[in-house]
Amino acid sequence: MGKGKLEKFADMRDYPHVFEYPYSVVDNVPFEMKGNWNRDFFKNDNPIVLELGCGRGEYTVGLGRMYSDKNFIGVDIKGARMWTGATDALKAGMKNVAFLRTNIEIIERFFAPGEVSEIWLTFSDPQMKKATKRLTSTYFMNRYRKFLKPDGLIHLKTDSNFMFTYTRYMVEENRLPVEFLTEDLYHSGLVDDILGIRTYYEQQWLDRGLNIKYMKFRLSQEGELREPDVEIELDEYRSYNRSKRSGLQTSK
Numbered sequence: 263m264g265k266g267k268l269e270k271f272a273d274m275r276d277y278p279h280v281f282e283y284p285y286s287v288v289d290n291v292p293f294e295m296k297g298n299w300n301r302d303f304f305k306n307d308n309p310i311v312l313e314l315g316c317g318r319g320e321y322t323v324g325l326g327r328m329y330s331d332k333n334f335i336g337v338d339i340k341g342a343r344m345w346t347g348a349t350d351a352l353k354a355g356m357k358n359v360a361f362l363r364t365n366i367e368i369i370e371r372f373f374a375p376g377e378v379s380e381i382w383l384t385f386s387d388p389q390m391k392k393a394t395k396r397l398t399s400t401y402f403m404n405r406y407r408k409f410l411k412p413d414g415l416i417h418l419k420t421d422s423n424f425m426f427t428y429t430r431y432m433v434e435e436n437r438l439p440v441e442f443l444t445e446d447l448y449h450s451g452l453v454d455d456i457l458g459i460r461t462y463y464e465q466q467w468l469d470r471g472l473n474i475k476y477m478k479f480r481l482s483q484e485g486e487l488r489e490p491d492v493e494i495e496l497d498e499y500r501s502y503n504r505s506k507r508s509g510l511q512t513s514k
């Protein structure tokens with residue numbers, strides 16, 4: 263039988279590559295890794311890539327396997343999900359993978375200016391009700407600017423037409439350079455090893471016959487970001503009222 267939540271939480275507390283700083287404790291605990299991830303944890307100068315809302319961390323671990331010359335950190339508030347990726351990385355002896363359990367709303371407390379090269383957003387909740395909770399809103403872009411290298415890459419992989427359309431508007435409004443974009447990844451003939459990594463949520467949406475969308479764009483540091491003022495059709499397969507997650511909840 264698989265492990266229960268409590269056993270997973272106990273494992274995570276002992277894992278050397280897992281850092282647990284939910285909103286509820288972070289004010290009381292100094293975070294010494296900020297600005298020092300390369301020197302003190304990874305012990306190399308390789309670029310750092312984040313997966314925000316990593317769930318089980320399929321991208322964090324999958325990319326870590328493909329690129330030994332980069333470092334990967336999966337970030338999520340849900341410890342029991344993260345345990346899967348953290349355990350896989352530990353068993354495989356991966357030295358270029360870490361996990362941070364925290365609220366993405368306070369992500370800039372953990373990274374110094376220019377410390378991160380790329381961000382992956384994998385099947386993020388579209389947060390159709392509130393832009394300020396959406397991980398591709400200008401609200402979050404302003405946070406990412408605090409630690410992403412100038413013109414750092416942001417990847418968005420999603421089932422959500424709402425999230426994808428919103429992000430296109432956000433990128434257009436702010437003239438952020440788009441490097442690649444497809445509304446139907448698996449029928450585009452463009453799937454490579456990286457984009458072929460499938461996450462838990464992705465598989466569920468694929469099983470329901472939804473197209474997977476992907477875009478990557480660069481986040482410049484210049485100019486004030488403007489939130490797009492647009493109405494976007496809601497995803498009808500999602501319940502509008504389900505997007506209730508409080509950004510500051512600390513449940514595992």
Ligand SMILES: C[S@@+](CC[C@H](N)C(=O)[O-])C[C@H]1O[C@@H](n2cnc3c(N)ncnc32)[C@H](O)[C@@H]1O
Binds near residue numbers: 315319463
């Ligand atoms: C829809 S799931 C996707 C998980 C994974 N990327 C996948 O594709 O299977 C969204 C994940 O983002 C996390 N999440 C959403 N908002 C968050 C926030 N504000 N802070 C931390 N984690 C958050 C949730 O806990 C959840 O694991």
